[in-house]
Amino acid sequence: MPHLLPLADEPAPERADAARNRERVLAAAAELVDERGADCLTMDAVAVAAGVGKGTLFRRFESREGLMGALLNRSETQWQASVMSGPPPLGPGADPWDRLMAFGRSRLETTLLHADLIRNAGRAGTRSFAAYSFAMAHVRHLLGGLGVEGDLPLLAVALMAPLELPVLDQQVTVEGLDVERVYAGWADLARRVVGA
Amino acid sequence: MPHLLPLADEPAPERADAARNRERVLAAAAELVDERGADCLTMDAVAVAAGVGKGTLFRRFESREGLMGALLNRSETQWQASVMSGPPPLGPGADPWDRLMAFGRSRLETTLLHADLIRNAGRAGTRSFAAYSFAMAHVRHLLGGLGVEGDLPLLAVALMAPLELPVLDQQVTVEGLDVERVYAGWADLARRVVGA
């Protein structure tokens, strides 16, 4: 019997070698990604670079998309921290409206910055509990602070949706719109939703 | 010298056998899709079912996603027709606000209906000129008719974004939200954007 009883829903303990390998893989993948681009990343290449069998890769990350998602998670976690405890107006301390504006711009830039990772992560990237549900809760909270009436969760969705990569991609990459204009459009949307 | 001079930007003439094969392929693919689901569709299976070489498939449709996109296009074209010339309130004849509401509901339902096709079509589905730019122009037009001030193209994007499959999927499939509630949320968003 183990000395520490696992708490009911503990995310499952992890063997020491497993943890070590997980790090090796992530490091190798990150390096490969920023020297050849996410599009060129093959699982075999990662396996070789990490000195690990292919099976290990898939057991740990489920799929190529899963691996991309894990990579993405690292960056998103930093962003999340700067929202929760960074300097205002993105972080706490500014008034809700200013925080909302800062949120929109920051989200826009971050999404564009990690575009190819997000694209390659497919479903595992966007919408993986982590960043997505956090951002959602944050917007909901800000809307509450602004005294907005209505179905807050849905209004939050409405504000986030135009900031999703596919939409941004279409506007910026395909239609060649200026990022500033897209941001201004989003700010206008926010103004209307808030009812200022 | 050909009898009919090709007009400058003619979409390219197509040989008779090519056209015949294109139809065969689409028919075979459509049948396979609705008897086994889009997820299970393999290009080899389509090739065999259509009595055509694999190369032909790819020359014609570019990729698996392209084929899915073509399939999707057929349905979307019907929908488009009902917006342009069907009965009100979706079609012309009703006042802009009612048309907008009908548009939202219809779009929501159509997207959910073709969900697996859209998912499998990837970029080729959403955002392929056809349905997307048409819907965009339509919304822009309705907003204009409602006397909305501002950057209409961007406001149109803001109204369409929450109706894109990934967003809907998250809400309906993952979070288990009721479709009616999602629709109500969208209607509320529209109300705020229009400023009623």
Place this chain on the structure above:
DNA sequence: AGTCTAAACGGACTGCGGTCCGTTTCTATT
């Protein structure tokens, strides 16, 4: 009808994502 060329064809082939299963390695316990 015959010829000639551009276009279409088909299927063998490649590369990569993902699975399977026999082998190795942790770690809790005696």
Place this chain on the structure above:
DNA sequence: AATAGAAACGGACCGCAGTCCGTTTAGACT
């Protein structure tokens, strides 16, 4: 230190998307 069994490992293997290139065919012109 020895042991047992659960968990992790690794790489051969499989299926499918997508490419390549030698062959066939449509159809314009003579």
